[in-house]
Amino acid sequence: MAKDPVRVLVTGAAGQIGYALVPMIARGIMLGPDQPVILHMLDIPPAAEALNGVRMELIDAAFPLLKGVVATTDVVEACTGVNIAVMVGGFPRKEGMERKDVMSKNVSIYKSQASALENYAAANCKVLVVANPANTNALILKEFAPSIPEKNITCLTRLDHNRALGQISERLNVQVSDVKNVIIWGNHSSSQYPDVNHATVKTPAGEKPVRELVKDDAWLNGGFITTVQQRGAAIIKARKLSSALSAASSACDHIRDWVLGTPEGTWVSMGVYSDGSYNVPAGLIYSFPVTCSGGEWKIVQGLPIDELSRKKMDLTAEELSEEKALAYSCLS
Ligand SMILES: NC(=O)C1=CN([C@@H]2O[C@H](COP(=O)(O)OP(=O)(O)OC[C@H]3O[C@@H](n4cnc5c(N)ncnc54)[C@H](O)[C@@H]3O)[C@@H](O)[C@H]2O)C=CC1
Numbered sequence: 001m002a003k004d005p006v007r008v009l010v011t012g013a014a015g016q017i018g019y020a021l022v023p024m025i026a027r028g029i030m031l032g033p034d035q036p037v038i039l040h041m042l043d044i045p046p047a048a049e050a051l052n053g054v055r056m057e058l059i060d061a062a063f064p065l066l067k068g069v070v071a072t073t074d075v076v077e078a079c080t081g082v083n084i085a086v087m088v089g090g091f092p093r094k095e096g097m098e099r100k101d102v103m104s105k106n107v108s109i110y111k112s113q114a115s116a117l118e119n120y121a122a123a124n125c126k127v128l129v130v131a132n133p134a135n136t137n138a139l140i141l142k143e144f145a146p147s148i149p150e151k152n153i154t155c156l157t158r159l160d161h162n163r164a165l166g167q168i169s170e171r172l173n174v175q176v177s178d179v180k181n182v183i184i185w186g187n188h189s190s191s192q193y194p195d196v197n198h199a200t201v202k203t204p205a206g207e208k209p210v211r212e213l214v215k216d217d218a219w220l221n222g223g224f225i226t227t228v229q230q231r232g233a234a235i236i237k238a239r240k241l242s243s244a245l246s247a248a249s250s251a252c253d254h255i256r257d258w259v260l261g262t263p264e265g266t267w268v269s270m271g272v273y274s275d276g277s278y279n280v281p282a283g284l285i286y287s288f289p290v291t292c293s294g295g296e297w298k299i300v301q302g303l304p305i306d307e308l309s310r311k312k313m314d315l316t317a318e319e320l321s322e323e324k325a326l327a328y329s330c331l332s
């Protein structure tokens, strides 16, 4: 029997990530090739005409899984009945800016959209915040939508996770699909800690630790980390626009794994509400290694943390606490 359509909201749908993301969703990349979808697209009035253009192209593409399109500048109409909300709407960073520089514009958007989601989304709606500062926007959304369970509100660090996989794959000249279990700890910012201490590569002789294969701790503790931390800025420098196709693809990965589950023995990185695991302060949206099953994520527990990792994990937590304080000062 055909499945009922899932309603997926994309905010900022007339923007560049939106333009890459909506066809992926309509093609089944996010929720699977047998899952019909109804797309809800929100943007602001100055982008209404462009948004309508995206709606027209979605119709022209004749996606078999796409059962309907709502394209609107009305936040209530956009949020009504949605099962999944991908929050991309906001103002992107330009060259020379840090992600927290876009803070004041974006946190106020997330405060107001929190109540629309709380009041009009389907029960158990899963929320992914992409717009920067992603962790702090997600935290503001959580705090101003108190009736949405905190486990349903997440932010995107899967792009950083995928960037880390990509760097290891390039370095070792192996397929990216054979590399797994890197971890992005903390903030989706240049303070994030990309950790390879538990990462492995599938080889003809079985799974081997990344460190053992790379044999270059100076690179793994130095250049590798800064490359992943700075990759967003490098893309902005090259394209004069921030990452879009990789962000859209990673957003699909995030939701797909959350809804359909992670493969046995594999974890992924997600920004989730900290419960104090790994001595990360509770009350922050912090990126952890998680496994997903039955539509729920769970933080991977019990990984040994060395001294260098501890310092880097604490540093990015401190930045998130500062961002939280700054966000509240922007809102008051
Ligand atoms: N977490 C991550 O890994 C990544 C996050 N980002 C962030 O994603 C966001 C979107 O990036 P782009 O698509 O490149 O930007 P963009 O500027 O091309 O698109 C953003 C869209 O949001 C719309 N918008 C603005 N205010 C809105 C509101 N209140 N409600 C609904 N829509 C609104 C704009 O009109 C625009 O169409 C930025 O904040 C960017 O920094 C980008 C790449 C990766």
Ligand SMILES: O=C([O-])CC(=O)C(=O)O
Pocket (backbone or CB within 6 Å): 092, 093, 099, 132, 159, 231, 232, 233, 235, 236, 242, 243
């Ligand atoms: O760097 C930016 O501003 C966009 C972004 O979040 C990324 O590419 O990781």
